[in-house]
Amino acid sequence: MTSPHVKTNPGYKRISIDPVTRLEGHGKIDIFLDEKGDVADCFFQVPELRGFEKFCEGRPVEELPRITPRICGVCPEAHHMCSAKACDAVYQAELPVTAKLLRELQYNIFYVTDHTTHFYALGAPDFVMGPDSNPALRNLIGVIGKVGVEIGGEVIKCRSWGHEAASIFGGKPVNPVNCIPGGMAKSINQEEHARLTEIADFMVEFGKFTLKLLHDVVLANETYVDIILNGPYYHETYSMGLVDENNKVNFYDGKVRVVGPDGKELVKYEPKDYMLHVAERVEPWSYLKFPYLKNVGWKGFVDGPDSGVYRATPSSRLNAADGMNSPLAQAAYEEYFQTLTGDSSGNKPVHHTLAIHWARVVELLNAAERAQELLKRPEITHPEDYRVVCDKKPHEGVGILEAPRGTLTHHYVTDEKGIVLKANLIVGTTNNHAPICMSLKKAAQNLIKSGTEVTEGILNMVEMAFRAYDPCYGCATHSLPGEMPLTVRLRNADGSIINEISR
Amino acid sequence: MSGNGDAAPKLKVAMYWAASCGGCDISLLEIGVNLLELIKIADVVFWPCAADFKYQHVADYPDEYIDVCFYNGAVRTSEQEEIARLLRRKSKTLISYGECAIDGGIPALANLTNPKGIYDAAYHHNPSIDNPDGVEPQPITECEYGELEIPKFYDQVLRLKDVVEVDYEIPGCPPQAERVWEAIQAVAGGAVPARNNAVKVACFDKSVCDECPLEKRLTKIKEFKRPHEARPEPDWCLLEQGFVCLGRATRSGCGALCIKGGLPCRGCYGPSSNVEDQGTAMISAIASILDAETEERAKQLIDEIVDPVGTFYRFSLGSSHLKAHK
Numbered sequence: 001m002t003s004p005h006v007k008t009n010p011g012y013k014r015i016s017i018d019p020v021t022r023l024e025g026h027g028k029i030d031i032f033l034d035e036k037g038d039v040a041d042c043f044f045q046v047p048e049l050r051g052f053e054k055f056c057e058g059r060p061v062e063e064l065p066r067i068t069p070r071i072c073g074v075c076p077e078a079h080h081m082c083s084a085k086a087c088d089a090v091y092q093a094e095l096p097v098t099a100k101l102l103r104e105l106q107y108n109i110f111y112v113t114d115h116t117t118h119f120y121a122l123g124a125p126d127f128v129m130g131p132d133s134n135p136a137l138r139n140l141i142g143v144i145g146k147v148g149v150e151i152g153g154e155v156i157k158c159r160s161w162g163h164e165a166a167s168i169f170g171g172k173p174v175n176p177v178n179c180i181p182g183g184m185a186k187s188i189n190q191e192e193h194a195r196l197t198e199i200a201d202f203m204v205e206f207g208k209f210t211l212k213l214l215h216d217v218v219l220a221n222e223t224y225v226d227i228i229l230n231g232p233y234y235h236e237t238y239s240m241g242l243v244d245e246n247n248k249v250n251f252y253d254g255k256v257r258v259v260g261p262d263g264k265e266l267v268k269y270e271p272k273d274y275m276l277h278v279a280e281r282v283e284p285w286s287y288l289k290f291p292y293l294k295n296v297g298w299k300g301f302v303d304g305p306d307s308g309v310y311r312a313t314p315s316s317r318l319n320a321a322d323g324m325n326s327p328l329a330q331a332a333y334e335e336y337f338q339t340l341t342g343d344s345s346g347n348k349p350v351h352h353t354l355a356i357h358w359a360r361v362v363e364l365l366n367a368a369e370r371a372q373e374l375l376k377r378p379e380i381t382h383p384e385d386y387r388v389v390c391d392k393k394p395h396e397g398v399g400i401l402e403a404p405r406g407t408l409t410h411h412y413v414t415d416e417k418g419i420v421l422k423a424n425l426i427v428g429t430t431n432n433h434a435p436i437c438m439s440l441k442k443a444a445q446n447l448i449k450s451g452t453e454v455t456e457g458i459l460n461m462v463e464m465a466f467r468a469y470d471p472c473y474g475c476a477t478h479s480l481p482g483e484m485p486l487t488v489r490l491r492n493a494d495g496s497i498i499n500e501i502s503r
Numbered sequence: 504m505s506g507n508g509d510a511a512p513k514l515k516v517a518m519y520w521a522a523s524c525g526g527c528d529i530s531l532l533e534i535g536v537n538l539l540e541l542i543k544i545a546d547v548v549f550w551p552c553a554a555d556f557k558y559q560h561v562a563d564y565p566d567e568y569i570d571v572c573f574y575n576g577a578v579r580t581s582e583q584e585e586i587a588r589l590l591r592r593k594s595k596t597l598i599s600y601g602e603c604a605i606d607g608g609i610p611a612l613a614n615l616t617n618p619k620g621i622y623d624a625a626y627h628h629n630p631s632i633d634n635p636d637g638v639e640p641q642p643i644t645e646c647e648y649g650e651l652e653i654p655k656f657y658d659q660v661l662r663l664k665d666v667v668e669v670d671y672e673i674p675g676c677p678p679q680a681e682r683v684w685e686a687i688q689a690v691a692g693g694a695v696p697a698r699n700n701a702v703k704v705a706c707f708d709k710s711v712c713d714e715c716p717l718e719k720r721l722t723k724i725k726e727f728k729r730p731h732e733a734r735p736e737p738d739w740c741l742l743e744q745g746f747v748c749l750g751r752a753t754r755s756g757c758g759a760l761c762i763k764g765g766l767p768c769r770g771c772y773g774p775s776s777n778v779e780d781q782g783t784a785m786i787s788a789i790a791s792i793l794d795a796e797t798e799e800r801a802k803q804l805i806d807e808i809v810d811p812v813g814t815f816y817r818f819s820l821g822s823s824h825l826k827a828h829k
Contacts (some may be wrong), residue, residue: 001558001582001586002652003652006643006649006650006652007649007650008648008649008650009647009648009649012648012649014648014649014733018557018558018559019557019558026551027653030651031648031677032648035560038649040648041646041647041648042652045644045651045653046653047518047580047653047654048522048579048580048654048657049579049580049615049621049625049640049716050522050579050613051613051621051625052609052628053621053624054616054620054621054624054625055611055612055613055615055616055621057616057624057790058615058810058813059810059813060661060729060809061613062729062730062815063769063810063814063817065815067522067609067612067817069526070524070526070608070609070610070676071524072524072525072530073523073526073527073528073677074524074525074526074528074529075523075526076526087731091731100515146590167760169764170763170764170765170766171761171763171766172757172760172761173533173762174529174530174533174677175524175526175676175677175771176528177761177764178730178764178765178766180766181731182731185730185764185765185766186764186765187647189603225822229811273726274631275630275631278631279631279632279633280631280632280633280634281633282626282632282634282638282639283638283640284638284639284641284644285641285644285646285651286638286640287640287653287656289626289632291631294633298633302519317608319593336821342823386733389731389732389733389734390731390732391732410579411630417809418729418809419809419810422629422630423626424630424631425622425631426631450577488665503679503682
């Protein structure tokens with residue numbers, strides 16, 4: 001909460017949005033207007049720090065998969081499994097096939113659940129209801145009212161079946177515990193396998209349905225396609241994402257590939273080499289750091305090939321890869337690129353921020369298909385090979401996977417007993433911190449001009465600039481209807497209110 | 504945020520997150536179809552995670568406007584304390600929701616270090632940092648247009664009850680949905696007084712041990728093992744097998760989910776009833792079943808336990824008798 005005594009310099013007006021809401025975690029936006037009423041600058045600040053990197057020190061490394069999910073309880077599986085992967089590396093544990101399959105299966109089912117939440121509860125309202133529609137109806141309940149109660153029921157079913165799957169793997173659905181260094185804490189039996197197959201089959205159908213819904217509601221509407229293609233949400237940045245040995249998108253394992261704004265590969269690196277390619281800056285006005293590509297360099301909050309700013313989002317993952325590892329998702333991938341770039345190969349990257357929503361649906365379908373395929377592997381129900389005992393000397397390890405909202409890196413160094421000496425974490429949203437700041441500024445500058453009446457619809461379109469990035473705050477809104485009142489006060493330099501807009 | 508209106512006045516409910524992960528917010532949504540019941544009896548008037556009310560809305564509410572406020576997360580910054588005070592003033596009933604608000608939770612592990620150590624690890628010495636000028640976040644930063652403000656980072660992690668009076672506490676990391684729904688019904692039905700003294704609800708007085716399905720063979724601990732080092736024998740008490748398990752010192756309410764999944768308890772429901780300090784309770788529980796004839800042998804065995812402080816106080820360092828690092 002900004003103190004009343006915080007100074008705004010003469011000649012400028014400050015618009016504060018505090019707190020940013022329907023967001024996983026904390027944030028506020030300060031927009032400064034110049035004398036003419038144009039946007040001079042815009043700051044997205046993260047007012048919180050907990051210090052995980054420090055207090056992970058001294059802990060036994062095998063406990064970090066149970067500690068780090070509390071970085072984010074909205075997408076805790078991502079931290080849980082990334083941490084377990086880093087622990088595998090610390091102990092040089094070679095996982096049996098069954099353990100690997102189970103891990104990837106669990107992760108893909110989580111992906112479907114998480115992307116579902118984001119698309120329906122968060123992304124869809126802006127498009128199904130319209131960006132400047134009545135804010136009281138621009139929410140999940142409004143969406144269900146428009147597209148039908150049956151669809152709402154399917155969304156809730158997808159989430160609850162996803163949670164049921166999590167409980168089959170063992171432990172709690174929020175803040176899971178079942179991945180351990182060397183594999184999983186338990187196997188799955190035939191009965192559990194049958195149920196997981198039923199869940200995966202349903203999720204594939206649900207993915208197909210969601211893609212169709214996206215077509216019917218968004219892509220069939222010229223206005224929306226125009227907003228996606230021509231709205232003030234375009235940045236030509238580098239794109240980052242995990243790929244398998246065929247350069248296909250993989251959420252759980254592989255190498256990190258980065259392509260330039262032109263789509264050409266800049267680098268493809270092993271998780272252990274991450275620090276050769278990514279560096280983090282500190283700004284005094286935010287607790288959150290700003291990662292960038294080390295070998296391109298930090299040039300400030302700008303896009304283009306000379307700026308090390310990169311994005312790590314569903315859209316970036318599609319840009320960074322050569323395709324999807326499953327047939328239906330591959331067809332969806334080709335259509336996505338064909339529509340947005342005129343080239344179905346995916347060689348020309350998509351830089352439209354709002355297209356992240358579409359990319360998320362392609363990924364949802366891919367995760368469901370992948371789960372279905374993994375369940376067909378006979379080794380997956382092996383009663384013993386769900387883990388190995390770690391008996392090598394622990395030292396150092398890096399784990400990387402794709403959290404729903406960006407590439408996630410956990411790096412641990414331990415002593416000979418496996419006690420953590422050093423932990424370094426580069427978290428999904430952190431990757432996108434600079435691009436989110438840039439997108440907000442660009443949206444604000446284009447939408448708020450001298451003489452423009454700052455309407456509720458305009459404010460919502462500013463918010464849409466960052467809504468596309470952050471699936472996590474969507475998880476939280478998955479089944480609760482919400483009005484969206486927002487108050488923006490324009491203050492003079494002396495703090496007196498000159499205008500107040502509410503919605 | 505309102506459901507279908509009816510004649511009875513609806514409860515005004517708020518939820519806030521401070522130093523927390525968002526898992527508590529999700530856990531409240533996990534009440535599933537009961538959510539539709541909740542919407543019938545309650546209107547949300549503040550919930551940053553799910554609805555777009557701003558701080559200014561809350562400040563503009565009359566005092567005690569909110570019937571029930573769930574506050575999750577520990578108090579780590581000046582803003583979190585400020586909002587705690589604001590919500591206390593605006594709420595008839597204030598509930599600490601989840602371990603971070605009640606006992607400090609995982610964020611209170613930071614009390615084993617200090618802000619200097621935290622800043623050093625986050626902003627100065629880590630493998631990917633690029634900070635040649637030694638920049639650190641500042642409460643106030645001057646820019647061309649004026650001042651930019653972020654909250655102050657406190658020296659240590661505080662519990663909600665360290666800064667304001669709390670009426671009830673719902674333990675768990677996160678609290679389990681069925682328990683939460685029971686508690687909401689009790690508050691909504693007026694079954695409990697609005698004001699109270701940090702009384703625990705939505706949990707049981709028993710320990711996790713009491714609801715654990717594994718067999719106790721009443722054997723003594725011969726050696727300690729870590730979860731990645733050995734496969735536990737199925738159906739046999741993990742602690743008796745030598746895996747440190749906090750079930751004996753931890754309040755029940757979770758349904759022993761982690762243990763049923765093959766992993767030892769880490770104490771996420773906080774200390775069991777009549778236990779003030781979870782760590783010392785756990786140490787005495789372990790001491791009573793050590794296979795050691797002599798004090799020296801007992802000490803050898805205890806020394807096998809790695810990181811006893813970070814394990815026995817995994818979720819409750821904020822309430823422990825240990826003092827914070829300076």
